Amino acid sequence: MKWTATPTKLLPLLLGAAALLGGCSKAPAPAASPSAYPRIRFKTDWYAQAEHGGFYQALARGYYRDAGLDVSIDQGGPGALVSQLMLAGQADIAMGRSDDMILWGSQGIPFVIVGVYMERDPQAILVHEEGPVRTFADLNGRTVMGEQGSDWIDFLKAHYHIDFNLIPMNFGLAQFMADKNFIQQCFVTNEPYFVRKNGGHPRTLLMSDAGFNPYRVIYTTRRFADRYPGAVRAFVAASYRGWADFMGGDPSPAKALIAKVNPNMTEDFMDYSIGAMRDYHLYTGKAEAGDRPGLMTRARLEEQDRILLDLKIIPELIPLDRFARFDLMPPGFQQGGEQ
Amino acid sequence: MSDEAIIELRRVRKQYGEGPVILEDVSLSARRGDFVTLIGPSGCGKSTILRLISGLSPVTSGSILVDGAEPQGAVEKLSFVFQEPTLLPWCTVERNVELPLRLHGEGAGARREVAARSLALVGLSERSGYYPRQLSGGQKMRVSIARALSVSPKILLLDEPFGALDEMTRDHLNEELLGIRQQLGWTAFFVTHSVPEAVFLSSRIVVMASNPGRIHTEIPVGLPYPRTVETRQSRDFQGLVAEVSRTLRSVERLP
């Protein structure tokens, strides 16, 4: 099951502070490779899955190599504190969500967005077709299994003027399958597959459709971006190439690589995820709204900034340049302009 | 004092299962008012005899009569003083002395009265509110004796009660014990390793042998009561001590 990218995993952070003191002085600089660029360790947010497809495609097809990069993709997983690793210098580039970047920025944590790999996020609410919930507004007065403190949940309550109760998320489906009225958060690319496989009829309400619409981003530490802008630029460009090929061409190289590094992955499930990404326009976004694969606009980032401010989750608007760099994306991917 | 036996052991044999024989063919009697001391080498079964009389253990064969009844039915007539004071550490001295009365269901008022009297007998009235850990070894033993006396026993069984104390305290307590006996008149069965103590206290000394435990010799002690510090200096006393010691040594040399 999917572990959402919001770092609830900062929980062990308190214990990690002491451990970190041991590690902070020996954070290694990325080893120099024969080319001009440093070796890049790219950290994903979960075990290898189709939602990481473009990156694995780039690796499998040799796009990183072609760009002069030596890239390794390290799998994340439950409890893998990606942000921690990044700051300790044990991972160089990672994947996340743009609203998290704003939150980090408000706390003075030095990460920057360097690229966008999905225009819309797979986060959604999962209910049974036979259940009473049809729209977000129907959640009013009900109980939802979701991650406490999630900003998008606060958004739903404020936006629809509803209230509902949250019980702790355990990322399983046992309770959902046992109760036709059960409601929980999910990823559209993931849980519905298993529900159907076990004979259920799932219905999903996509967070993006409600108006909370973050990007799925590639990010790194400000330090790394300042030190190796060429490498980062090359990485983002090669990743974009990989994603275009994965979603527009033949995804089998990525699928084979994913299956190789994640033995629990099945072809059937990957096909489902890819299908969901298409059906919900996660990669391409909504063309009528001006979205395009890989595009990042100031307008959308500012909108999210404002939403978080209205929700009182951040104390003030965060200037975009504190958490986003447009100059490392391939030309034409910053708010308009042709490829 | 009447001539009839208040305690009578007839051909008592004690064996734990198929194990070694602790006591073999022990016959012994005590008259009312006797002070009988059992003395002998380790393993001769002297403590076991006390346990059999008190009913803590059953005999394997033979019989024991305590004031005409079986030991099991003689609870109210017996009191036992152990080698360790065995006081309840969470109770005050007063509560400890009251304990056997409490277990028998006596009311609080009666208990308090009896406990006060017992404590007075052993000279510990001012310490009635103390806890055992605040007392010396000798004081704890006195409390144990006061507790034993609180049920007004006819028979007092004492198993090396002063063994852990120093010489002077032991002598003091010996004298006190006889003083109390004079007031209350119970019959005593006493076990000790100390020959002078045995001679000082007893009207009769039973020397036992071991392997198996059995009675070897009975030595009457004719010294007059009340016995005092001066008694210890007398020639008769010294002579008896020598005689008992000789007998003991000869018993120890037996196979």
Added chain:
Amino acid sequence: MSAPRSDSRLSVLARNVMPALAGAAAVLFWYGARLLMKPDQLFLLPPPQAVLKAMVEKAPALWAATLSTGEGALIGFGSAVAVSFVFALLLSLSPIVRAGLYPYLMILQMVPIIVIAPILILWVGAGLASVTIITFLICFFPMVVNTTQGLISTDRNLVDYFRMCRATKAQEIFLLRVPAAMPYFFTGLRISATLATIGAIVGDVFAGNSAGGQGGLGYLTIVYSARFEIAALYATAAVSCVLGFVFVYVVIALSWLALHKWHDSFSQSDA
């Protein structure tokens, strides 16, 4: 029998000054650690004043959460004490019963909360009931084990004496075994008191309910970490420690009341 005069003066000094010194040293270490950290990582260890500021700002939320967690901890702990005592009495009666039940008690103790929590939610719903049950489970086992041990470890001589006085079984249990077991009981109580707040907080994380402001300290921990409010996270941790300390301190006080007059674990005050 009394403690020497010079010792007691030293111990007063030790008891009051040393902790203060240790606390000051800890704060110094805190600042010093920040000096050693790379600038990127500073946000992980906010300075003490930031934590204090967060404590003040979030005081209403922290207070409400403390009450909620405290309630779960208290009920869970209290019921664990009562039930474990009864259990221990039963276990102390027969070595056969003990041999039969101990392995299962051990196994039950091993089941991790992560596994139990969803099952509890299915049965009793998320919220106070689940948190209380989780706290109960965490507190129950140390208490049963310690109290049982105490009840069966009574001095052989005392048992003999009671038997000699032909005491009834009930008298033997309530006048002898139970008082003798008190030091063991309080040891178990102290261990469980430490675990009670941890249990309630963990229970809150996995089976708590945020409805109507019921959320406890576990819930706040999740929310603050989701929002990256690190200083608030530290503040929550500090408050949790204080709550735990309150529990333990109450138990220590009770233990002193029950034992100080007669038990060797407390130094003597008077000859």
